[in-house]
Amino acid sequence: MIIEDLDIIKRLIAEKEGGLVEFKETTGQLERGMETLCAFLNGNGGTVLFGVNDKGKVIGQEVSDKTKRDIAEAINRLEPVAMVQISYVPLPDNEKKVIVFRVEDSKPSRPFCYKGRPYMRVESATTTMPQPAYNELLLQRDGNRYRWELLANSNLTLQHLDTNEVLKTVRLGIECGRLPEDTGTDIPAILGKFGLLKDGVLNNAAAVLFGKHEDMEYPQCLLRLARFKGTDKTVFMDSQRIQGNFFQLLNAAMAFIFKHLSLSGTTDTLEREEHLTIPYKAIREGVLNSLTHRSYKEAGGSVGIAIYDDRVEIENPGTFPPDWDAEKMKSEHESKPQNPLLANVLYKRKVLESWGRGIGLMMSECRKAGLPEPEYKIWADSVTLIFRCDVTNRPSTDQAPTKYRPSTDQVLALVKLLDEGELSVKEIMEALELNHRPTFRMNYLHPALNEGYIVPLYPEQPSHPKQKYRLTEKGLELLKQQ
Structure with missing residues (x-):
């Protein structure tokens, strides 16, 4: 939509400055305006208006040949080349105009940079885009070729993998009907079918899923576990660091949660059933999501689970897809796994579903238990999932996990x-x-x-x-x- 009408500008102004509109008084703020335009290109599009003050009052500005040259030079500093709609909307009864820069959704071409630097929009503020977010957009633009999970590791051999866990995955996949009966027990053939072995070389996904990590260089395959006294990180009651493959970390996480979340029992059936303070299905889904959809690219990244007196926080490196927000996460949405190769193997094993219903399940289970819905805090390069509850203090082991x-x-x-x-x-x-x-x-x-x-x-x-x-x-x- 090309904006050539003052009424359209007034409608945009009525929306106020926010994620999609920015006001600048004059092109004396051209640099800041271009940074915001770059941020809009890296988001869902947006409009920058020159000649409108911070309060939304249309004041206009004079437009000379030099103004237009400066604008053209600034637009040429966007990389890659961007389609920017430029309009000069005259004000009635004077020579001044409102200058409009508008960009549409440009997802296929992201990330964009202005003067060699990428920008992003956080609420109504423009900020420099962190390196992990920039890398993520690069991966999305360039397709599957550079996904970390697909990168081959020539130093990785079959001896580095837990073959029993591979065969267990096959057995469970056959039992649930997600793998054919004739999958067999040939480890290289199985890994090839899973997409973990190509031309005799294993990839990073194989290490994450099945690696024996005591003798492997994958420091990001780490789980940090902590139980704190009170509601902050001042005093540790228990602290552990676990290095291992996906299934080892999942088991360790759930064992730690069972240890520190109080249990209650019901006898509605012949057998007594135990219930965690936070519903098991909800907390397990949260742990699964953090391990499956996290970013594994950064060697220093890890999943952390912190239990406080009033909440449980699960933190993982990485972000949601750029076009997702809190409302979309809570509503029905398609599944967009950060690591589709990992997710596919976990689906075959029936550890994971592929319908994007995990967040809805967590909310539903918490509501049924009379707890607040889980919250997400989304940072520039990480996500924190928060379950609010009353965690009863339980006896704890020494801080040293080896004893x-x-x-x-x-x-x-x-x-x-x-x-x-x-x-x-x-x-x-x-x-x-x-x-x-x-x-x-x-x-x-x-x-x-x-x-x-x-x-x-x-x-x-x-x-x-x-x-x-x-x-x-x-x-x-x-x-x-x-």
Whole structure:
């Protein structure tokens, strides 16, 4: 739309300065106006009006040949070349005009720079675009060729991968109908089908999903866990740093959450069901999203989970798609994974859905539990998800994560037993020669769950007929120390 009418300008002014309109008194502020125009190009488009003051009053300005030359030179300093609609709208009864710069949505050509520097819009302010956001726009513009997850790593070999986890992914994918029965057990062939191996070379996605990270150079595959006393970061009650592949980090995160969020029980069914302060489905979805959709490009990046007395915060590097805002996230929206290759493998394993319903699920689960809807805080290069709740203080371990000590001999006995593999409650009780289920749950099962040594195979359905329990990384570490 070319603006050649003062009435259109007045309608724009009525919208006030914001994400799509900027006022400048004269082209004496041309540089700042061009920076804002660059920011509009990197967003959804917008309009810069010269000859309108900060209060929205039309004052106009004189337009000389020099003014037009200065404007042409400024437009030529935009990179790449941009389509800028320039209008000179005369004011009635005088020689002054309002100069209009307008740009439409230019997503396919982003990112844009003015004088070699990119700009972005944050509410009504124009600011320099951070490097990670600029890189993200470059990746979107140049397609899949430069996605970090697709980059090959010639130093990565099959010996660096947990092949048992690969085969487990195949087994679970077949069980849920997302992989064909004839997928087979040939590891290179499986990795090739998953898009993790090409021409005999593994890519970064393979390392994130299945890597044995104790001897690999992937410092970004890190999870930071902390329980703070009170509502700020002044006093630690528990702190851990876990290095590992996707599934190890997911297990460690959920074990830590089970340890520090209070449990309550209901007996509406034959079996007692345990409930976290924050609904399990909601908090697990939040953790999954943070690990799946985070940016892995920066070696110093990591996911952090911080538990306070009044909330749980999950922070990850990266941002939402540039055209997403809080309202779009809460409404129905398409799935736009940051790392589609990772997301595809997780979908095959039925860890992840592909319908963009995760945020809606979190909101729904929190509403059903009588909790506030989760909040998102979006920064220039990171996203923080916040669950508001009343976290009851629970006993905590030492800060040093390598010194795991079970609270009782019963817990240690259970952990040693599960070293043989996944077992049901009935199988565990028979092996331990126990016959009183309430005592078993109180002295063995619940302490082991709360301290993060074991996790259920079907955490969303505690009374699942095929429910079994297995060791976490923390449980395995305890066995090593024994």
